[in-house]
Amino acid sequence: MKEISVLIAIGVSVALPLNAQQNLPRIYKSGDTARKGSLVPGIAAGTAARTFVSFSGLDTNACSRTSPCRSFGAALAQTASGGTAVALDSAGYGTMAIGQSVSIVAPAGVYAGIAATSGIAIDITGTSVSDIIHLRGLSIEGSGSGSDGIYLFADSLKELHVEHCTITGFTDRGINFELVTNTASLFVADTTISNSNIGIYGYGNPGINPHVSVDHCRLTGNASQGLWMDQATGTITNSVVSGNGTGLFAQFQAGILTGDQCQIENNTTGVAVSNSSTIYLSNSTITDNGTGLSSSFANLLSLIGDGTYPVKTNIVVNNGTNGSFTGTFNAQ
Amino acid sequence: MKAIAAASALCLSIAIPVSATGAARTFVSFAGLDTNPCSRTSPCRSFTAALAQTARGGTIVALDSAGYGTITIGQSVSIVAPEGVYAGISATSGEAITIAATTNADIIHLRGLSIEGSGSGSDGIFLNQGSLKELHVDHCVITGFVGTALFYWTTGNTISNLFVSDSTFSDANYGLFAYSENVASAPHVSVDHCRFNANTNTGFDMQGAAIGTITNSVVSGNLTGIFADLGAVAIADHCQVTYNGLGVSAFEGSTIYLSNSTVSGNETGILADNSTLKSMIRDGTYPLKTNVVAGNESNGAFTGTFTAQ
Numbered sequence: 001m002k003e004i005s006v007l008i009a010i011g012v013s014v015a016l017p018l019n020a021q022q023n024l025p026r027i028y029k030s031g032d033t034a035r036k037g038s039l040v041p042g043i044a045a046g047t048a049a050r051t052f053v054s055f056s057g058l059d060t061n062a063c064s065r066t067s068p069c070r071s072f073g074a075a076l077a078q079t080a081s082g083g084t085a086v087a088l089d090s091a092g093y094g095t096m097a098i099g100q101s102v103s104i105v106a107p108a109g110v111y112a113g114i115a116a117t118s119g120i121a122i123d124i125t126g127t128s129v130s131d132i133i134h135l136r137g138l139s140i141e142g143s144g145s146g147s148d149g150i151y152l153f154a155d156s157l158k159e160l161h162v163e164h165c166t167i168t169g170f171t172d173r174g175i176n177f178e179l180v181t182n183t184a185s186l187f188v189a190d191t192t193i194s195n196s197n198i199g200i201y202g203y204g205n206p207g208i209n210p211h212v213s214v215d216h217c218r219l220t221g222n223a224s225q226g227l228w229m230d231q232a233t234g235t236i237t238n239s240v241v242s243g244n245g246t247g248l249f250a251q252f253q254a255g256i257l258t259g260d261q262c263q264i265e266n267n268t269t270g271v272a273v274s275n276s277s278t279i280y281l282s283n284s285t286i287t288d289n290g291t292g293l294s295s296s297f298a299n300l301l302s303l304i305g306d307g308t309y310p311v312k313t314n315i316v317v318n319n320g321t322n323g324s325f326t327g328t329f330n331a332q
Numbered sequence: 333m334k335a336i337a338a339a340s341a342l343c344l345s346i347a348i349p350v351s352a353t354g355a356a357r358t359f360v361s362f363a364g365l366d367t368n369p370c371s372r373t374s375p376c377r378s379f380t381a382a383l384a385q386t387a388r389g390g391t392i393v394a395l396d397s398a399g400y401g402t403i404t405i406g407q408s409v410s411i412v413a414p415e416g417v418y419a420g421i422s423a424t425s426g427e428a429i430t431i432a433a434t435t436n437a438d439i440i441h442l443r444g445l446s447i448e449g450s451g452s453g454s455d456g457i458f459l460n461q462g463s464l465k466e467l468h469v470d471h472c473v474i475t476g477f478v479g480t481a482l483f484y485w486t487t488g489n490t491i492s493n494l495f496v497s498d499s500t501f502s503d504a505n506y507g508l509f510a511y512s513e514n515v516a517s518a519p520h521v522s523v524d525h526c527r528f529n530a531n532t533n534t535g536f537d538m539q540g541a542a543i544g545t546i547t548n549s550v551v552s553g554n555l556t557g558i559f560a561d562l563g564a565v566a567i568a569d570h571c572q573v574t575y576n577g578l579g580v581s582a583f584e585g586s587t588i589y590l591s592n593s594t595v596s597g598n599e600t601g602i603l604a605d606n607s608t609l610k611s612m613i614r615d616g617t618y619p620l621k622t623n624v625v626a627g628n629e630s631n632g633a634f635t636g637t638f639t640a641q
Contacts, residue, residue: 055372090395090414091372092357109416111393113357139412143356143389168410168441169389194468194495195439220495220522221439221466240547242522243466243493261570265545266493266520286641287545287567287589288520293641302641304615311614312640317589318543318565325641 026252034153039123041099046078055091072096087112099126106137113139116146129156129182136163142170151176157184162191170196178203179210192218198225202232229254242266250277258284273298280329285315292316293323304328356390358382362398379403394419406433413444420446423453431459436490441468449477456481463488472499480506486517494521502529511539529553538564560586582607594624601625602632610638
């Protein structure tokens with residue numbers, strides 16, 4: 001919310017009438033929200049296709065299986081572009097900046113903590129439009145004072161995959177995914193993002209339209225938004241969005257498609273859409289929110305099975321105010 | 333630590349837990365010692381010892397499979413057993429995890445724990461007339477308690493959020509029991525992908541001012557499966573409610589909304605007593621209902637419908 005007012009203030013001198021505001025594209029200017037820079041990626045990609053970290057490792061080691069490193073940061077510097085860094089046993093492995101294609105993996109049975117008591121836990125910076133990053137099995141912790149869990153701002157990227165991670169306790173974003181020059185895709189699965197200000201934030205400069213896919217996730221207890229698509233397109237399925245300020249939020253020509261069985265429960269506002277955005281909602285449970293559905297100069301559409309014999313699928317009950325859809329869309 | 337204890341003793345009126353200045357991350361291991369600092373190199377043996385060394389909002393990690401003892405939690409903390417590690421908390425009497433002296437700012441995460449009563453422990457997770465901002469329970473198994481697997485009675489002036497996912501509540505007297513006398517302190521409960529099986533009394537039990545939403549879950553073999561009582565509200569979607577005495581039941585001015593669910597093999601499928609129990613229809617003009625209520629000794633009846641949006 002802070003950003004909206006800042007950006008509108010930058011973009012125009014006074015508030016436009018609402019019907020003009022709705023089509024006002026948002027363009028980031030330098031310094032808008034960038035917090036990156038505290039973490040610096042390794043000087044150059046290493047040569048090993050697979051590197052290892054262990055609690056008993058040393059960062060002066062080669063990060064090999066027999067001589068593992070102690071931190072992900074050191075391992076990353078030894079890992080070839082597109083390689084994999086593996087955690088061998090449970091420990092904290094430190095914050096890091098990622099500037100290359102890489103997979104960072106903690107297998108089941110290993111707790112790999114990345115704690116940021118200030119700043120960013122995982123800063124994606126210096127990447128290019130062809131880079132692909134996988135993060136799997138990580139516990140990313142802000143302890144109420146770190147700013148962001150996974151942070152991409154303005155750098156290019158092809159794909160970011162986040163699976164089986166827990167991201168909690170950040171003063172700003174669980175995942176920040178802001179694309180300015182190229183589009184990119186964010187895939188989040190089987191992941192919990194909680195107790196931050198914003199769970200997942202997706203943004204693209206006009207014409208960029210990054211894609212965000214969320215499945216089997218829990219976005220819980222985030223103060224502002226659970227999932228916020230801002231000039232970005234998102235799909236969220238089979239997920240719980242509960243206890244946030246606003247559960248799902250789309251604005252400025254964003255689109256969110258919510259598929260089967262999202263539980264959107266106990267948010268101040270369950271689903272909100274504004275400024276020419278569109279949210280498609282189907283087979284979802286919107287209950288126990290202060291306001292269930294909210295729209296402003298935007299489309300909030302409910303699935304109907306068929307245009308001739310309309311069959312609706314969303315459960316919107318027991319909210320302080322249920323609110324209403326602005327229209328429907330047909331199943332095919 | 334000693335200095336802090338001395339300082340708080342001097343303050344007298346304010347009990348400052350020694351843990352408030354502890355480590356952000358502590359560890360327990362089967363090979364640990366409770367006299368250790370609970371660090372990665374010198375882990376503790378029990379969760380209780382680790383908690384005393386953990387800062388507010390910090391994390392306790394189980395390094396390997398073992399039993400780690402019952403625990404009383406009075407601060408924000410995450411207790412984590414990663415997949416592949418069995419972290420047991422057994423109570424052969426009394427409570428396994430007691431939440432006490434927390435405030436409405438505290439947030440607790442419990443992940444990957446096996447909480448066991450062995451048929452004699454009283455309760456699994458026990459918050460009795462206390463305050464808490466949030467409790468997250470994920471990938472836990474809570475079984476074998478003579479009382480309640482998860483007992484959640486909140487008081488005070490702020491609501492409390494309970495998030496439960498991918499967890500099993502079985503073989504207790506009550507599975508998940510949430511209650512508040514007042515709306516101001518009501519527990520708001522989110523349950524997804526859970527199992528409430530073979531509890532002697534109720535499975536998913538909302539009482540008083542509690543409001544619960546349960547989705548994609550199995551509620552089977554309890555005396556009463558999904559229960560709302562004393563004005564509570566429950567919303568259930570995509571649930572399997574089978575082989576209970578009473579499948580879905582609302583009593584004493586309560587409300588239950590049911591959709592896309594299977595209610596079968598119960599003695600009585602649906603029962604409302606001075607309450608509202610509504611079945612979803614997908615459209616008002618061409619009503620299509622979505623619940624399977626069949627194969628119960630007595631199917632029972634809904635009191636009405638609500639329309640999908």
